[in-house]
Amino acid sequence: MTTTPPPVPALVTGGVGDDDAGTQSSRRGLGLDQRAAKAKKRLTSPWASLLAAVIAILWTIPTFGLLITSIRPQSDINRTGWWTFFTNPTVTGANYQEAMFGSQTNLAVYFVNSIVITLPSVVIPITLALLAAYAFAWIEFKGRNVLFVAVFALQVVPIQVTLIPLLTQYVTWGLAGSFWTVWLSHSIFALPLAIFLLHNFMKDIPPSLIEAARVDGAGHVKIFFQVLLPLLVPAIASFAIFQFLWVWNDLLVALTFAGGTRNVAPLTVRVAELSGTRGADWHLLSAGAFISMIVPVVVFLALQRYFVRGLLAGSVKG
Amino acid sequence: MDYISRYLAWLGDGIRDWLLNADDTGHKFALMLVAIILFVVVMGAVLLAVDRPKRVPRWLVTVGFVGPALLMLTFGLVYPGLRTLWASLFDRRGQNFIGLDNYILAFTQSEFQIVLRNTALWVIVVPIAATLIGLVYAVLVDRTRFERVAKTLVFLPMAISMVGASIIWKFVYDYRAVLRNSEGDLIAQQIGLINQLLVWAGLEPQQFLLNTPFNTFFLIAVMVWIQAGFAMTVLSAAIKAIPDDIVEAATLDGLSGAKMFRYITIPSVRPALVVVVTTIAMGTLKVFDIVRTMTGGNFQTSVVANEFYRQSFVQQNAGLGAALAVILFVLVIPLVIYNIRQLRISEEIR
Structure with missing residues (x-):
């Protein structure tokens, strides 16, 4: 299965996360001065700079506007636009207070649900995928290639196709509406991509390392834990972050399996519901949206490098 | 004997209930930990069982590594996919075959x-x-x-x-209904950015x-x-x-x-x-x-x-x-x- 190319990462040598052009250029043996000279040349076009600035502003203003709104008093929000904030700045934390703990919204409960849903949904598929990927990469067995192609192909199955039969099964088992169904579903949906990616990384490890361990009498389990696992940490981190955000931001799976129950439903479900039932309460919606976004944004800013890699790799996920 | 079996049934129901209905924060986090630990224990047992290169046949080792993932994929993707394909040929209740x-x-x-x-x-x-x-x-x-x-x-x-x-x-x-006073000036301000831009440009706000x-x-x-x-x-x-x-x-x-x-x-x-x-x-x-x-x-x-x-x-x-x-x-x-x-x-x- 080495003929099947990996998805996008093959094309990605760097990304938003790469520290600076300096490390890259030195890797290619190019002087920094040369690059700097070029950069200056490009910047001389004022139209280019203007266009870049316009795009950057268009991409930032909507979020910024809602952020400002979330810290304005409710009466101000309903009377005037957020841009008037700068002439009349009144700041309040009441919206967050009410969105988080008010009896109508109670997002604190859903925040806990989001965390409880997400962590096992990351740990379980990664562990299973690591083991499977190891077998596909380093254990010879009959039908290995056929099985691996099948797993690869499963990546593109839209999860919509599986939802109703799965839900029916969970109801039969009496598990419906519990955390278990959400954990299990997210784990299953993550597996094809996880196996595929981790397999690619494992294949890149020099066979001599594994041979050496084998000669020393190590079994597969020992090789897996002592030789491969330490080398795979960056790959695991990338996928873990991708999966974390996928689960945290997911709406469809949560809506299907956790439904509207206060005990299980995550933030996305609750915020989407608020948008339907209390669409005019912008003081709650704006604060609620940011409560649901704070974790992904912090993860993104803190772990940009891994994040971008993982996100690009997982972009085809169903 | 009857007493013990009843006690066990009660205990079983209690555990079941604890596992399925988590309704406060502490309980939820405890349940999450239990799930992760349970998973680690099961996987650890599987790996321990296959980690005897001499005594265990190789196919069993392979099954230990790929088995859990393949089982889940079959249960959660392949089988439901086929079920859905089949169900698409039936009516709204899934009772009568109606072809395409x-x-x-x-x-x-x-x-x-x-x-x-x-x-x-x-x-x-x-x-x-x-x-x-x-x-x-x-x-x-x-x-x-x-x-x-x-x-x-x-x-x-x-x-x-x-x-x-x-x-x-x-x-x-966001759109606010356009209300005008007797002089024809707008009373309610738009709070959505695009509609405000339209108003500033002298145009009508849109829904x-x-x-x-x-x-x-x-x-x-x-x-x-x-x-x-x-x-x-x-x-x-x-x-x-x-x-x-x-x-x-x-x-x-x-x-x-x-x-x-x-x-x-x-x-x-x-x-x-x-x-x-x-x-x-x-x-x-x-x-x-x-x-x-x-x-x-x-x-x-x-x-x-x-x-x-x-x-x-x-x-x-x-x-x-x-x-x-x-x-x-x-x-x-x-x-x-x-x-x-x-x-x-x-x-x-x-």
Whole structure:
């Protein structure tokens, strides 16, 4: 299965996360001065700079506007636009207070649900995928290639196709509406991509390392834990972050399996519901949206490098 | 004896209840830990059992490694997929076989034709617009002093949920009824940015999410806003991979600005462009969160993925819901094949 190319990462040598052009250029043996000279040349076009600035502003203003709104008093929000904030700045934390703990919204409960849903949904598929990927990469067995192609192909199955039969099964088992169904579903949906990616990384490890361990009498389990696992940490981190955000931001799976129950439903479900039932309460919606976004944004800013890699790799996920 | 068995039954029910109904924070976290520990213990037992190279046959080791994953995939993807395929040939309750009637309905009824038309619009407009913006932006900020910050700003929408993005944009599109006093001045101020801009420009505010057929485009804009960051990042990497000697040779030949973009940049990143377009198209095909959060699929904005949800869980029409899911699957396949073929070609070139 080495003929099947990996998805996008093959094309990605760097990304938003790469520290600076300096490390890259030195890797290619190019002087920094040369690059700097070029950069200056490009910047001389004022139209280019203007266009870049316009795009950057268009991409930032909507979020910024809602952020400002979330810290304005409710009466101000309903009377005037957020841009008037700068002439009349009144700041309040009441919206967050009410969105988080008010009896109508109670997002604190859903925040806990989001965390409880997400962590096992990351740990379980990664562990299973690591083991499977190891077998596909380093254990010879009959039908290995056929099985691996099948797993690869499963990546593109839209999860919509599986939802109703799965839900029916969970109801039969009496598990419906519990955390278990959400954990299990997210784990299953993550597996094809996880196996595929981790397999690619494992294949890149020099066979001599594994041979050496084998000669020393190590079994597969020992090789897996002592030789491969330490080398795979960056790959695991990338996928873990991708999966974390996928689960945290997911709406469809949560809506299907956790439904509207206060005990299980995550933030996305609750915020989407608020948008339907209390669409005019912008003081709650704006604060609620940011409560649901704070974790992904912090993860993104803190772990940009891994994040971008993982996100690009997982972009085809169903 | 009777007493003990009753006690055990009571204990079993208690454990069951504890595992299924977590209703306060401490309980939820405890349940989460139990789930993870349970999983680790089971996996540890499996690995321990197969970690005896001499005594255990090799096929058993293999099963220990791939078995759990394959079991879950079969249970959770393959089998349900086949069930759905089968269910799409039955009526709304899944009792009577009706052949391809669900598919015929999905393609012929006017209500669903709007859904299909919208889906086509999404799949055509989002990839092209997002890729174009991403490409232009990547070229513009490439190797400038503020490259990193500039890219972070555009990439950030990729990190947040589509529900969050929908709320952000719903606020941008917000509309307040136009009320005028006796002098003809507006009484109520617009709080949505775009409508305020219209008012400042002397135009009438619009109900962006209600007025067909343009409301679909305002939803599409949200997806473009999200996906442009993805396009930018992939294409930026491709641009940086263009060999310097090519760029220098072109510069010596007098190429610059738009011409450089047209004759050097675009042909050089063509494989990446194709991958970006098809990848975004695949994601867009399955878009559900945006439509559901912003309009609920009303006002003729529904798409296949949203209609699937509505038919399956709101209208309780299992057969039609299944058929829509299958349609979604079938539509993805050509994109995937094209994507893989392009990747192959780009691999060969390298």
